[in-house]
Amino acid sequence: MKKILIVEDDVSIHNVIEELLKKENYTTYNAYSGTEALLLLEKEKYDLILLDLMLPAISGEEIIEKVKEIPIIVLSAKVSSNAKVNCLLSGANDYITKPFDGKELLARIEVQLRPKNKYSNIETLKYKDLELLNDNHTLLINNKKTNLTKTEYAILKQLLLNPNQVITKNKLLDLISIDTEDCDENSLRVHISNLRRKIKDYTDHEYIESIWGIGFKIKD
Amino acid sequence: MKKILIVEDDVSIHNVIEELLKKENYTTYNAYSGTEALLLLEKEKYDLILLDLMLPAISGEEIIEKVKEIPIIVLSAKVSSNAKVNCLLSGANDYITKPFDGKELLARIEVQLRPKNKYSNIETLKYKDLELLNDNHTLLINNKKTNLTKTEYAILKQLLLNPNQVITKNKLLDLISIDTEDCDENSLRVHISNLRRKIKDYTDHEYIESIWGIGFKIKD
DNA sequence: CAAAATCTTAACAATTTCTTAACCATTTTC
DNA sequence: GAAAATGGTTAAGAAATTGTTAAGATTTTG
Numbered sequence: 001m002k003k004i005l006i007v008e009d010d011v012s013i014h015n016v017i018e019e020l021l022k023k024e025n026y027t028t029y030n031a032y033s034g035t036e037a038l039l040l041l042e043k044e045k046y047d048l049i050l051l052d053l054m055l056p057a058i059s060g061e062e063i064i065e066k067v068k069e070i071p072i073i074v075l076s077a078k079v080s081s082n083a084k085v086n087c088l089l090s091g092a093n094d095y096i097t098k099p100f101d102g103k104e105l106l107a108r109i110e111v112q113l114r115p116k117n118k119y120s121n122i123e124t125l126k127y128k129d130l131e132l133l134n135d136n137h138t139l140l141i142n143n144k145k146t147n148l149t150k151t152e153y154a155i156l157k158q159l160l161l162n163p164n165q166v167i168t169k170n171k172l173l174d175l176i177s178i179d180t181e182d183c184d185e186n187s188l189r190v191h192i193s194n195l196r197r198k199i200k201d202y203t204d205h206e207y208i209e210s211i212w213g214i215g216f217k218i219k220d
Numbered sequence: 221m222k223k224i225l226i227v228e229d230d231v232s233i234h235n236v237i238e239e240l241l242k243k244e245n246y247t248t249y250n251a252y253s254g255t256e257a258l259l260l261l262e263k264e265k266y267d268l269i270l271l272d273l274m275l276p277a278i279s280g281e282e283i284i285e286k287v288k289e290i291p292i293i294v295l296s297a298k299v300s301s302n303a304k305v306n307c308l309l310s311g312a313n314d315y316i317t318k319p320f321d322g323k324e325l326l327a328r329i330e331v332q333l334r335p336k337n338k339y340s341n342i343e344t345l346k347y348k349d350l351e352l353l354n355d356n357h358t359l360l361i362n363n364k365k366t367n368l369t370k371t372e373y374a375i376l377k378q379l380l381l382n383p384n385q386v387i388t389k390n391k392l393l394d395l396i397s398i399d400t401e402d403c404d405e406n407s408l409r410v411h412i413s414n415l416r417r418k419i420k421d422y423t424d425h426e427y428i429e430s431i432w433g434i435g436f437k438i439k440d
Numbered sequence: 441c442a443a444a445a446t447c448t449t450a451a452c453a454a455t456t457t458c459t460t461a462a463c464c465a466t467t468t469t470c
Numbered sequence: 471g472a473a474a475a476t477g478g479t480t481a482a483g484a485a486a487t488t489g490t491t492a493a494g495a496t497t498t499t500g
Contacts, residue, residue, distance in 0.1 A: 081321045088327035094314070101301045107308035149446060165355045180447085185487095187448055193489055210488065211357050212456060213370035369457055400458085405476095407459050413478060430477065432467065 002113055003044070005029045007037040007063065008052040008075065013098070017050060017075075020102050026109075034058025038066065046070055048112055053078060053087070064091045071112040075100060125160040127218060129203050132160055141202035152195050154179045155188070159208065159218050168215040192216065222333055223264070225249045227257040227283065228272040228295070233318070237270060237295075240322050246329075254278025258286070266290055268332055273298060273307070284311045291332040295320060345380040347438060349423050352380055361422035372415050374399045375408070379428065379438050388435040412436065 004026045008014040014030065021028050029046065031037035034055040049067065053060035053076040064072055064087060071093040076083065084095045094108050124140075125132040131140040136153050139146045148156065154176040158167060167175070169185055176183065183191070192208060199207055209219040224246045228234040234250065241248050249266065251257035254275040269287065273280035273296040284292055284307060293314040294307045304315045314328050345352040351360040357373055359366045368376065374396040378387060387395075389405055396403065403411070412428060419427055429439040 081324050085323050085327040088324075088331050093331055103305050104301050104308075107305040111308050111313055151447075162355075166357045182448075184448085186450080189488065190448075190490085193491090196489090213487070214357050217356060371458075402459075404459085406461085409477065410459075410479080413480085416478090433476070 001025060001027050002047040003027045003029065004048045004050060004109070005031060005037065005040060005046045006050045007031045007034070007055065007060070008050070009033060009055050010052070013052075016102075017105075020106065021109075024106060032056075034060065034063055037063055041067065041070075048073065048109060050075055050109075051092070052076060053083070061087065061090065067091065073105075073108060073112060075105075125157065127160050127163050128207075129205065130156075130160065130199070130207060132156055139198070141199060144202050146198050146202065148195070148198070149191075151176065151180050151183065151191050152198070155191055156195060159216060163218040164220055166211050166215050166217040170215075172215060221245060221247050222267040223247045223249065224268045224270060224329070225251060225257065225260060225266040226270045227251045227254070227275065227280070228270070229253060229275050230272070233272075236322075237325075240326065241329075244326060252276075254280065254283055257283055261287065261290075268293065268329060270295055270329075271312070272296060273303070281307065281310065287311065293325075293328060293332060295325075345377065347380050347383050348427075349425065350376075350380065350419070350427060352377060359418075361419060364422050366418055366422065368415075368418070371396065371400045371403065371411050372418070375411055376415060379436060383438040384440055386431050386435055386437040390435075392435060 004021055006014060006017050006021070006028055008017065009032050011032070014032065018028050018030065029040055029044070031040050035057045037049075037051075037055075038058065047070070049063075049070055049072045051060045051063060051072050051074050053074060055063075060074065060076070064074075068091075072091065073094040073096060074087045074092045075096050075098060076087075077098045078084075079097050087095055093112055096105060096108060124134060129142045131143075132138075132153070133140065136150065137148050139148050139153075139156065155172065158172055158175045169188060173183060173185070173188060192210075196206075196208055205219075207218055209217050211217060224241055226234060226237050226241070226248055228237065229252050231252070234252065238248050238250065249260055249264070251260050255277045257269075257271075257275075258278065267290070269283075269290055269292045271280045271283060271292050271294050273294060275283075280294065280296070284294075288311070291313045292311065293316060294312045295316050295318060296303065296307075297318045298304075299317050307315050313332055316325060316328060344354060349362045351363075352358075352373070353360065354377075357368070359368050359373070359376065375392065378392055378395045389408060393403060393405070393408060412430075416426075416428055425439075427438055429437050431437060
């Protein structure tokens with residue numbers, strides 16, 4: 001269930017949004033000022049922020065600058081092109097002017113929450129001799145079938161989604177946490193080791209590279 | 221240079237968009253019908269599609285269904301909430317109604333082209349022959365790969381963030397303290413020394429300058 | 441419910457990185 | 471110009487990270 005933080009000081013608008021989201025089964029969190037929003041942002045991780053611009057104490061624009069990893073949809077009465085452009089360029093992902101249409105808001109929320117590359121629709125993830133099937137357990141190495149466990153599959157999938165890009169251990173653990181509850185760094189090492197052994201059985205190329213002190217990546 | 225495919229049958233609008241994008245140094249590709257768009261999509265990989273809905277032969281909506289991995293911004297005269305919601309839910313990433321504001325279009329394009337989490341957006345830090353790659357934690361010197369340790373990477377990153385600007389030793393220690401717990405001034409000296417040696421292996425230019433009694437900076 | 445598969449924990453070795461400390465060079469201070 | 475402070479280099483030992491293995495716990499499957 002996705003967590004959405006609503007930052008809006010107008011109580012009636014706030015309530016409208018909250019109800020709309022709850023009907024769609026989102027979990028909502030409420031901030032009625034910029035300072036309150038910042039406090040909540042420290043406490044919890046959200047999947048999306050709906051942000052009004054004109055707020056007591058700290059403005060919405062300042063919040064955009066501070067938030068780096070959560071998508072933001074600005075909901076504002078400011079219709080000027082300048083306001084929009086500023087927000088979008090400084091980090092907001094979308095800008096909707098009030099009054100807004102509920103269905104459009106929901107659609108734009110869905111756009112932000114869905115994976116950027118709609119890889120879930122892609123059947124396989126390919127990289128060199130590896131081909132990860134979209135069935136949660138099959139890896140083809142040189143077209144030879146290999147069975148992966150759920151965790152191994154999750155790890156390899158994350159790595160293959162961004163080849164040649166380091167994923168930190170914590171990030172990786174975070175990304176696979178949907179499938180695996182209590183996998184820690186030690187456990188992750190074991191899984192990686194097992195994965196490497198399975199891959200080594202069919203190809204000489206070392207695919208999973210360790211970046212010392214950082215994490216792992218799929219080797220060039 | 222990002223590649224943008226413009227799909228629009230109205231020639232005058234098409235030209236306006238094309239000029240706008242070229243001024244921003246995007247590479248533009250032109251399709252004047254849905255079928256032409258599909259042909260071009262097979263030939264080349266684009267970073268973004270600007271898509272009109274009412275097209276000859278194949279409609280924009282059908283193209284949205286077919287394209288899975290490229291972000292799409294719909295540019296349409298249809299202002300109805302239904303049209304917007306349909307496009308967004310079936311795969312479009314944004315929807316702008318005509319007539320549109322040029323600056324807003326450019327801003328929304330930038331939103332689509334930038335990495336989803338702005339965190340990794342600190343893409344690469346370049347300075348003369350040095351190129352610090354954020355996404356895979358490596359340093360390129362004259363395009364030659366060099367391995368840095370976690371601490372060396374952290375130090376160089378801070379220095380390169382503000383070239384030609386002195387960072388005091390304490391400030392530097394503070395900035396890298398997230399990655400390194402008990403690194404003191406003496407230790408910092410050793411790391412800097414090691415960094416200089418690694419850089420010297422590939423280039424003659426002395427990059428890290430010591431400011432006596434103060435700290436370090438990247439040399440002009 | 442028993443067997444099989446998978447996962448976590450823990451121990452160990454191997455490896456890499458970091459800090460410490462010593463020594464020397466350079467600059468500043470008195 | 472001598473003494474003190476700062477900076478650079480080096481090597482060794484300490485500390486941290488990683489890879490591997492096996493055993494026991496947990497979950498899944500038949």
